[in-house]
Structures are given as C-alpha cells and as structure tokens.
Amino acid sequence: MAHEEKVRAAADAISNAHGLLVTAGAGMGVDSGLPDFRGPEGFWSAYPPFRALGLCFEDLANPAWFRSDPSLAWGFYGHRLNLYRSTEPHAGFRLLHAWGERLPSGAFVFTSNVDGHFQRAGFADERVAECHGSIGFLQCLADCGAGIFPAVGVEVAVDPATFRASPPFPSCPRCGSLARPNILMFGDGGWESGRSDAQERRLAAWLDELRGPLAVVECGAGTAIPTVRRFGERVVFGMGGLLVRINAREASLGPAERSFDVSLGKRGRGIGLPMGSLDALRAIDGELNRLS
Numbered sequence: 001m002a003h004e005e006k007v008r009a010a011a012d013a014i015s016n017a018h019g020l021l022v023t024a025g026a027g028m029g030v031d032s033g034l035p036d037f038r039g040p041e042g043f044w045s046a047y048p049p050f051r052a053l054g055l056c057f058e059d060l061a062n063p064a065w066f067r068s069d070p071s072l073a074w075g076f077y078g079h080r081l082n083l084y085r086s087t088e089p090h091a092g093f094r095l096l097h098a099w100g101e102r103l104p105s106g107a108f109v110f111t112s113n114v115d116g117h118f119q120r121a122g123f124a125d126e127r128v129a130e131c132h133g134s135i136g137f138l139q140c141l142a143d144c145g146a147g148i149f150p151a152v153g154v155e156v157a158v159d160p161a162t163f164r165a166s167p168p169f170p171s172c173p174r175c176g177s178l179a180r181p182n183i184l185m186f187g188d189g190g191w192e193s194g195r196s197d198a199q200e201r202r203l204a205a206w207l208d209e210l211r212g213p214l215a216v217v218e219c220g221a222g223t224a225i226p227t228v229r230r231f232g233e234r235v236v237f238g239m240g241g242l243l244v245r246i247n248a249r250e251a252s253l254g255p256a257e258r259s260f261d262v263s264l265g266k267r268g269r270g271i272g273l274p275m276g277s278l279d280a281l282r283a284i285d286g287e288l289n290r291l292s
Contacts, residue, residue: 003273006244006271006272006273007273007280007283007284007287008287009242009271010215010217010242010244010271010273010284010287011284011287011288011290011291012291013213013215013241013242013244014099014215014217014284014288015288015291015292016213017103017212017213017214017215017241018103018104018105018210018211018212018213018214019100019103019104019105019106019107019108019206019210019212019214019215020096020099020100020103020106020107020108020214020215020216020217021107021108021109021110021207021214021215021216021217021232021235022096022100022107022108022109022110022111022118022216022217022218022219023109023110023111023216023217023218023219023221023228023229023231023232024109024110024111024112024113024118024218024219024220024221024228025111025112025113025218025219025220025221025222025225025228025229026112026113026220026222027219027220027221027222027247027248027249027276027277028092028111028113028117028219028220028277029087029089029113029115029117029220030220030276030277031090031092031276031277031278032087032088032089032090032117033087034083034084034087034115037057038222038224038249040056040057043056043057044056047076047079047163049161049162049163050076050163058186060072060073060076061076061183061185061186062185062186062187062188063141063180063185063187063188063190063191064187066141066178066180067141070165070169070178071164071165071166071167071169072164073165073180074156074158074165074169074170075158075159075162075163075164075165076163077135077156077180077181077183078156078157078158078165079156079158079163080114080135081135081151081154081156081181082156082158084114084115084116084117084135087115087117089117089118089120089121090277090278091278091281091282092219092277092278092281092282093117093118093120093121093122093123094121094122095281095282095284095285096121096217096281097121097122097123099285099288100123104212105206105209105210105211105212106127107123107127108127108128108129108203108206108207109123109127109128109129110129110131110200110203110228110231110232111128111129111130111131111228112130112131112132112221112225112227112228113130113132114130114132114133114134114135114181114183115134115135116134116135116136126202127202127206128199129196129199129200129202129203130195130196130199131184131196131200131227131228131231132183132184132196132227133181133182133183133184133191133193133195133196134181134182134183134195135151135181135183136150136151136152137149137150137151137181137182137195138150138151138154138170138172138179138180138181138182139179139180139181139182139191139192140172140174140175140177140178140179140180141172141177141178141179141180141190142172142175142177142178143190144172144174144175144177145174146172146173146174146175147192147194148182148192148194148195149172149173149179151170151181154170156169156170182195184196207235207239210239213240213241214235214236214239214240214241215241215242215244216232216235216236216241216242216243216244217244217246217281218232218243218244218245218246218247219246219247219277219280219281220246220247220248220277221245221247222247222249222250223250229245232245233270236269236270241269242269242270242271243269243270243271244270244271244273244284245270245271245272245273246273246275246276246277246280246281247272247273247274248274248275248276249274251272251273251274251275252272253270253271253272
C-alpha cells in the first residue's frame, strides 16, 4: 500500500469510528523538542555528565538511587520535571484531541509517557491511562501511608553542568521523608500503582461500552519496551478496527502489514506510517478535512 493510500485509509477509519484510542510512546514527544533516549548515545547526548559515570537511562531510572544518592536521583528526575513543565506539547496532540471530539464516544489515551502532555493538550485526566505513572505525582519513599500526591508547587534546583540536585529535595507532606516520583522504574518493587490502575480500569470500561468501530492511532511506540505496541495490537485483535502505527524508525507490522491475519487475527487490520508523529498527524488531518 502506497504512502498516500495509507494516509487516506487512516483518515477514513478515523472519520467512520465510534471511538478513537490513542496509544503513545516516547517518540511522541520528540517533535515537542524532548530528547530521544534511544540507546546510550541518544541518552548521553541529552545528559552528558552521565557518560563519564558510565550510567545509561536504565541505570538511572532505578529507585535505589533515591536512598543511596538522592542528589543524583533528583538531579535526573528533577531535570525531567522541569523540562516537561517548560516544554509545550506539539500541535499533533491537539489534532488527536480534536478528532476525538468529533466521535460519539470520544477518545481515550494509553501512554507510557510520564510527562502529562496529553492532559496539557486538552485531554481530560479521566480519559488518559498512564501505564508507567506520571512525573506530576509523587509518593513517599518511606511508605508512610501518604499515598500518591501531586507535585504541584514542587521545585527542584538542578545544576545544568553536573545534573545534580541541591537540597531541599521533595518531601512527603505527611511524614517529611524524602519523596520520589510516582513513576514505574526498573527493578521497582515500591511503585504505588493505584492511580495508574484506576486509569486502566476506566479505559477498560470505555472499551467495553464502545458500540461502534474503533480506530487506534499509535504514535512513537518502540519495540525496546513494547508495552504500548502490544496493548494496541491486543485491543484490535479483540475488537477489530484499524491500527495506524506511526513511527519514524519502527513502523513495520511485520508479516501482518496488510492485515493482522498472522499476528493479531482476522478481525483487525493495520498500516504502518514511517513518519514522525507530527508530520503523520498533520497529513491525516489534511485528509480528514478533505473528507468532511
């Protein structure tokens, strides 16, 4: 299927859908100017001091640092908190929101991103499922029972040369102990998943109540941690519809490019668009406007 045909097929599926499921990974934020953490080189280009320490993203995204070296831990996550707050979500977020507004059941988001940019672009918090948590929320490292609390008003001073944070570090409002982001990290047995669990229950209920065709638009979800890709595939396998896989590097659907007969079952179809998220969403939007 030619590139233009794929764009037309995506627009046709969205225009005729009853609901839109948006699934998104880290590649969604690249067009907003957020760093690409793909591989050690991609990570170190955004965080040069960690190259000298031999620490990659997987090393730093570990809750153990909050106990052993809170300056390092909050340097990394504090920088990300500040970066996500200061970065404006690109126009593609709002295009997705506008498409959902036209559909009878609206749109729902399933994302591994922790930046909160879908909510900032207009999606209601009740229509977003953040499977890895959110940097906009914290939890107590001492597990005092405070639960999950918002990071509103929390400021972290980070040295741009060393990427280390200076005290005072974020603390628990109940017991005063060190706080950590409510984000699922590697080797993380202490993550409080209650907020994300509730979001995913709302998503499951929305899917159960859907009474018409579904369109799934996947943006920037890679294969290294395939949670987002696999979720969209499972949904289309169970419910039918079209999966539009937008990914500049990994758009392939493998042997099931023409249909999901091999990997997902005969009910679902999929197309891959090897484009950046913003360019692809703009192309689809242009076709949607032509159809309307």
